[in-house]
Amino acid sequence: MRPLTPADLNPAILNVQYAVRGELAIKAEEFRDKLQSPGHNLPFTKVISSNIGNPQQKGLDQAPITFTRQVAALMEYPPLIELVSGKWPQDVIDRAKELQTEIGSIGAYSHSKGVPLIRKHVAKFIEERDGYPSDPEDIFLTAGASAGVSLLLNVLITPPTTGILIPIPQYPLYTATLAQFSGIPLPYHLSEPNGWSTSLREIEAALAKAEKEGIKPRALVVINPGNPTGALLDVPTMEALVKLCEEHSLVLLADEVYQTNLHRPTDHPFHSFKQVVRRLGSPVPLVSFHSISKGVKGECGRRGGYFEATNLSNEVRALLYKMPGDASYPLWKSETDTIHAALAHRTQLMAARLNALPGVSCVDSPGALYLYPKLELPDKAVEEAERLGKSPDTLYALELLHETGICVVPGSGFGQKEGEHHYRLTCLCPGVEEYVGALENFHRKFLKKYE
Amino acid sequence: MRPLTPADLNPAILNVQYAVRGELAIKAEEFRDKLQSPGHNLPFTKVISSNIGNPQQKGLDQAPITFTRQVAALMEYPPLIELVSGKWPQDVIDRAKELQTEIGSIGAYSHSKGVPLIRKHVAKFIEERDGYPSDPEDIFLTAGASAGVSLLLNVLITPPTTGILIPIPQYPLYTATLAQFSGIPLPYHLSEPNGWSTSLREIEAALAKAEKEGIKPRALVVINPGNPTGALLDVPTMEALVKLCEEHSLVLLADEVYQTNLHRPTDHPFHSFKQVVRRLGSPVPLVSFHSISKGVKGECGRRGGYFEATNLSNEVRALLYKMPGDASYPLWKSETDTIHAALAHRTQLMAARLNALPGVSCVDSPGALYLYPKLELPDKAVEEAERLGKSPDTLYALELLHETGICVVPGSGFGQKEGEHHYRLTCLCPGVEEYVGALENFHRKFLKKYE
Numbered sequence: 010m011r012p013l014t015p016a017d018l019n020p021a022i023l024n025v026q027y028a029v030r031g032e033l034a035i036k037a038e039e040f041r042d043k044l045q046s047p048g049h050n051l052p053f054t055k056v057i058s059s060n061i062g063n064p065q066q067k068g069l070d071q072a073p074i075t076f077t078r079q080v081a082a083l084m085e086y087p088p089l090i091e092l093v094s095g096k097w098p099q100d101v102i103d104r105a106k107e108l109q110t111e112i113g114s115i116g117a118y119s120h121s122k123g124v125p126l127i128r129k130h131v132a133k134f135i136e137e138r139d140g141y142p143s144d145p146e147d148i149f150l151t152a153g154a155s156a157g158v159s160l161l162l163n164v165l166i167t168p169p170t171t172g173i174l175i176p177i178p179q180y181p182l183y184t185a186t187l188a189q190f191s192g193i194p195l196p197y198h199l200s201e202p203n204g205w206s207t208s209l210r211e212i213e214a215a216l217a218k219a220e221k222e223g224i225k226p227r228a229l230v231v232i233n234p235g236n237p238t239g240a241l242l243d244v245p246t247m248e249a250l251v252k253l254c255e256e257h258s259l260v261l262l263a264d265e266v267y268q269t270n271l272h273r274p275t276d277h278p279f280h281s282f283k284q285v286v287r288r289l290g291s292p293v294p295l296v297s298f299h300s301i302s303k304g305v306k307g308e309c310g311r312r313g314g315y316f317e318a319t320n321l322s323n324e325v326r327a328l329l330y331k332m333p334g335d336a337s338y339p340l341w342k343s344e345t346d347t348i349h350a351a352l353a354h355r356t357q358l359m360a361a362r363l364n365a366l367p368g369v370s371c372v373d374s375p376g377a378l379y380l381y382p383k384l385e386l387p388d389k390a391v392e393e394a395e396r397l398g399k400s401p402d403t404l405y406a407l408e409l410l411h412e413t414g415i416c417v418v419p420g421s422g423f424g425q426k427e428g429e430h431h432y433r434l435t436c437l438c439p440g441v442e443e444y445v446g447a448l449e450n451f452h453r454k455f456l457k458k459y460e
Numbered sequence: 461m462r463p464l465t466p467a468d469l470n471p472a473i474l475n476v477q478y479a480v481r482g483e484l485a486i487k488a489e490e491f492r493d494k495l496q497s498p499g500h501n502l503p504f505t506k507v508i509s510s511n512i513g514n515p516q517q518k519g520l521d522q523a524p525i526t527f528t529r530q531v532a533a534l535m536e537y538p539p540l541i542e543l544v545s546g547k548w549p550q551d552v553i554d555r556a557k558e559l560q561t562e563i564g565s566i567g568a569y570s571h572s573k574g575v576p577l578i579r580k581h582v583a584k585f586i587e588e589r590d591g592y593p594s595d596p597e598d599i600f601l602t603a604g605a606s607a608g609v610s611l612l613l614n615v616l617i618t619p620p621t622t623g624i625l626i627p628i629p630q631y632p633l634y635t636a637t638l639a640q641f642s643g644i645p646l647p648y649h650l651s652e653p654n655g656w657s658t659s660l661r662e663i664e665a666a667l668a669k670a671e672k673e674g675i676k677p678r679a680l681v682v683i684n685p686g687n688p689t690g691a692l693l694d695v696p697t698m699e700a701l702v703k704l705c706e707e708h709s710l711v712l713l714a715d716e717v718y719q720t721n722l723h724r725p726t727d728h729p730f731h732s733f734k735q736v737v738r739r740l741g742s743p744v745p746l747v748s749f750h751s752i753s754k755g756v757k758g759e760c761g762r763r764g765g766y767f768e769a770t771n772l773s774n775e776v777r778a779l780l781y782k783m784p785g786d787a788s789y790p791l792w793k794s795e796t797d798t799i800h801a802a803l804a805h806r807t808q809l810m811a812a813r814l815n816a817l818p819g820v821s822c823v824d825s826p827g828a829l830y831l832y833p834k835l836e837l838p839d840k841a842v843e844e845a846e847r848l849g850k851s852p853d854t855l856y857a858l859e860l861l862h863e864t865g866i867c868v869v870p871g872s873g874f875g876q877k878e879g880e881h882h883y884r885l886t887c888l889c890p891g892v893e894e895y896v897g898a899l900e901n902f903h904r905k906f907l908k909k910y911e
Contacts, residue, residue: 011709013745015775017678019618019641022779036858037867053865057895065565073567078537086526086533092543114516116524116759152603152763163640167470168619178832178874178882189614190470196875201834204823227468237832237874237884238823239807258462273804294464308567312603324466328473353724356690372655372689381629381688383652407487414504416488423629423688424647431629433688444508 021191065307073308080105084115123150123315131315139284147318149329153309154266154300157316159186161296164328165227165260166192172224174215174259176207180236195219195226205238207231209249216257228260229253234267234279241277247285254293261286261293266300266314283319295319356380356436362445366452381420384430390459402430408455413447472642516758524759531556535566574601574766582766590735598769600780604760605717605751608767610637612747615779616678616711617643623675625666625710627658631687646670646677656689658682660700667708679711680704685718685730692728698736705744712737712744717751717765734770746770807831807887813896817903832871835881841910853881859906864898 041056043049065073079097083089083105090102111126112119122128128145135143151157165171168191175183177196187194195218197211212229219226231250233242242250254261263282286295298316302309318326360373363382371382386401394404402419409432410416420431434448492507494500516524530548534540534556541553562577563570573579579596586594602608613634616622619642626634628647638645646669648662663680670677682701684693693701705712714733737746748768753760769777811824814833822833837852845855853870860883861867871882885899 010706010743012743013709013711013772013776015779018615018776018779022615036861037865040861040865051865052863053898056861056865056867065568073565075537082533082537082540085536086529089533089540089544092547093540096543114524115761117516117761119761164469164473178871178876178884181873184875198877201823205832237830237869237882239830239832240823255461258464260464292461292463310566310568310570321464325464325469328466328469372652372691379688379690381656381690410487410491410507412503414488414491414502414507416507418688420629422632424635425629426649433629447504 021188065310076101076104077308080108084108084112122146122148128315131317135281135283135317139281139287141284141287143283143317147321147326149316149318151314151316152312153302154264154298154314154316155182155186156312157296157298157314158182158262158264159189160329161228161260161262161316162186162192163190166190168192170223170225172219172226173262174212174226174229176230176232176235178237179230180232180264183230193219193224195224199235199238199240205235205240207240207242207246207250209246209253212250212253226257226259228262230262230264231282232264233282234270236264236267241279244280244285247280247282248289251282251286251289251291251293255291259293261295263295263297265297266303268299270303283317286319292320294321294325296321355441358441359436359445362449366449367456369452379433379435381423381431381433383420384432386430387456387459390455393459400430402432405430405455406432409448409451412451412454415444415447415451472639516761527552527555528759531559535559535563573597573599579766582768586732586734586768590732590738592735592738594734594768598772598777600767600769602765602767603763604753605715605749605765605767606633606637607763608747608749608765609633609713609715610640611780612679612711612713612767613637613643614641617641619643621674621676623670623677624713625663625677625680627681627683627686629688630681631683631715634681644670644675646675650686650689650691656686656691658691658693658697658701660697660704663701663704677708677710679713681713681715682733683715684733685721687715687718692730695731695736698731698733699740702733702737702740702742702744706742710744712746714746714748716748717754719750721754734768737770743771745772745776747772806892809892810887810896813900817900818907820903830884830886832874832882832884834871835883837881838907838910841906844910851881853883856881856906857883860899860902863902863905866895866898866902 037056040051043051044055076098079093079101083093083101087105087109090105094102108126112124125145127150128148131148131150132143132145135148149157151160162173166173166187170193172193172195173183173187174195174197175187177198179196184194186192195215197208197215199205200208200211216226229250231242233247234240251261253259261282265279265281268279268281281297282295283297285291286293296316296318299314301311301313318329321329357373360371360380363369363371363380364373368385369382371380373380384402384405386405390404391401394401397404399407400419400421402421406417406419415434417432417434420429420433423431423433425431488507491502494502495506527549530544530552534544534552538556538560541556545553559577563575576596578601579599582599582601583594583596600608602611613624617624617638621644623644623646624634624638625646625648626638628649630647635645637643646666648659648666650656651659651662667677680701682693684698685691702712704710712733716730716732719730719732732748733746734748736742737744746769748770750766750768752762752764769780772780808824811822811831814820814822814831815824819836820833822831835853835856837856841855842852845852848855850858851870851872853872857868857870866885868883868885871880871884874882874884876882
């Protein structure tokens with residue numbers, strides 16, 4: 010066996026640099042440990058982490074917002090409502106009930122784009138902020154803003170020629186993610202003498218340089234308010250940036266996670282790019298990122314955020330939706346051995362009954378949550394599937410769904426040998442008799458239809 | 461402006477297919493909506509989602525484990541402890557207190573690899589399962605098993621020649637993630653006549669084919685218990701697979717998320733690859749994935765999991781650790797306008813005092829959480845940094861940390877013009893006077909040292 014070395018790994022990963030968690034942060038941890046030991050001889054008594062704004066960390070201990078956390082506690086453990094009724098504010102209880110009705114258990118997979126009610130709430134917030142409509146279908150909930158940025162850069166970058174315009178200085182998330190996805194950073198410098206303002210000339214120079222080098226610029230990253238600069242864009246600059254994106258067919262990636270962190274809102278108000286794009290009636294594809302880690306929430310450990318995709322075609326939006334970032338696994342859960350036994354029994358029973366059907370053979374699986382029966386399908390069914398441009402097991406599964414409401418996964422999604430047909434079904438359904446009965450009836454009708 | 465079309469996007473993304481959430485799932489949603497309208501004319505009264513094992517979803521409504529959720533509720537809102545004392549079991553309260561002491565607020569960023577105490581608990585679980593030691597430093601907590609698989613495949617794949625051996629049938633996470641990172645799937649077929657068993661001959665055939673085509677095999681994916689097959693590997697097969705990985709220098713990726721979903725544990729027990737690798741004394745790099753979505757937890761909506769990296773060098777392990785998947789943002793949080801005002805005041809005060817220092821100029825930022833002062837450093841400091849192979853602002857930041865315990869981020873991590881030096885500090889610290897005083901003293905001493 011040859012040992013695995015960094016040279017065996019993706020070279021793009023070796024380029025990932027993440028200053029916020031680099032040498033200094035590691036050293037700081039060492040000092041924090043050293044301070045515990047008596048006679049440590051260090052010239053200070055505590056380490057102050059000014060590298061990461063992490064207000065709820067130990068030592069800072071900023072309290073989270075009570076309302077948010079009380080609602081969250083009720084979502085974790087719904088029976089708690091009885092205990093706190095009359096003790097916690099009624100609006101906490103009302104909000105939890107509204108969410109529980111909509112979501113059910115927070116332990117369940119939700120829609121890939123996020124819970125519809127929460128996306129509606131986000132759209133309402135955006136409408137009130139901007140004075141322009143926001144469509145909940147344009148909102149994607151993400152695990153923090155970083156997850157959204159990572160998804161968008163992954164989709165927008167076609168290695169090795171895609172360039173992304175990024176401000177300098179920038180938050181290193183951008184250079185790190187560009188390295189990860191082999192995108193080329195096209196840096197434009199912010200003007201420190203003008204309070205870290207954004208200069209169109211700098212961006213145009215970066216675009217000209219890219220063209221000379223055969224790099225295709227695909228998107229412009231703007232961080233507003235700035236990180237690490239804290240600068241705020243004014244409206245004329247924002248309008249000019251939008252027009253520049255139009256001219257060069259760039260996607261505008263607006264990192265607006267600090268939008269409520271304003272120290273002098275009267276003379277330095279925040280304007281969203283969404284508002285500017287709408288007011289100009291611009292067709293520029295815009296993705297605006299926001300986060301629960303910033304502003305008045307500060308819930309960085311919770312990993313929550315959204316992005317709003319404006320002026321993206323349905324086709325492009327659908328590609329964001331089917332990415333595996335929000336992958337959805339099948340699963341099983343049981344609190345006791347009783348449930349284990351019940352599932353084992355149900356699996357065996359279902360396998361036996363499926364095996365009794367003509368043209369069905371099914372391995373009686375000893376583990377996991379599924380059966381994966383093999384189907385011998387009539388030639389006519391195979392021909393009909395070919396005519397429709399579908400795999401035969403997709404035809405079978407579609408008809409099953411249409412007839413019975415039972416949604417399974419065709420074997421073609423998992424991979425199978427040429428000419429074979431399977432489908433996967435879970436053994437989690439309630440009411441085995443009704444469920445398997447429906448499967449049996451459907452199967453017999455299907456065979457008859459295509460015999 | 462040329463509109464953005466799928467042709468403009470990363471072609472790897474267009475190849476991402478995700479059967480579990482494909483055409484069928486979308487159709488099922490349509491039917492679910494249609495069933496709400498009277499006179500819908502559908503031949504069934506409810507849609508049953510057998511495509512995704514999602515036990516806590518509406519309609520199945522399996523209750524989550526009470527212990528877990530009571531602890532989670534207390535982590536959300538620690539003052540709740542007073543309300544539930546004497547009403548909830550003492551071990552719930554003890555566990556919550558232990559975690560609160562260790563973690564502090566769950567709204568804070570944690571260690572990139574996950575909370576140390578939880579990694580210790582995971583290592584203990586593995587030791588008890590296998591009878592071999594497990595090092596908490598080998599444990600990485602992830603947002604579900606998918607996030608871990610995605611990270612590993614991203615690191616292991618160097619496009620365009622890296623091949624990954626995957627079973628057929630397989631859970632489509634693997635083909636989707638391979639498409640995303642431009643890895644080449646090297647399929648090996650499981651043997652349905654032998655209860656979906658794994659055949660060494662099939663894998664060797666796939667390796668031979670890869671070699672002929674100039675593809676470099678880097679890893680072997682094994683799903684045990686199988687998805688979608690539910691099959692369980694026996695020990696002789698596992699040993700043979702480990703030896704095969706040794707022979708071909710492959711990383712073994714063991715998807716073991718269904719390890720507690722055993723229907724007939726007496727004749728089909730689960731054995732972990734970790735146990736087999738240790739018993740053989742094998743040097744094979746092994747990554748084993750687990751998840752809170754499966755087994756007796758079923759908390760799929762919560763996105764929790766871990767991977768254990770066995771036989772990976774410290775160097776390679778460090779690369780996993782610095783990936784931006786666990787990216788850490790600076791942030792600020794405030795519950796009221798009072799806090800906004802306090803931050804604004806503190807930022808202004810700090811900027812004024814930094815600007816009063818010789819060789820420091822600092823834009824007084826109107827937003828976000830930071831100041832980003834520029835430093836004019838003495839030539840001798842620049843020379844000393846060169847001698848040490850560091851950027852001058854890294855030298856400055858390191859000495860600042862050593863002297864004062866204040867950890868900031870050097871400007872070189874964000875990007876800056878040639879010859880300029882900056883650092884970023886947050887304005888979140890408690891005790892401005894002491895903090896800024898320490899910065900001022902250090903700066904003056906630094907200038908004197910290198911003058």
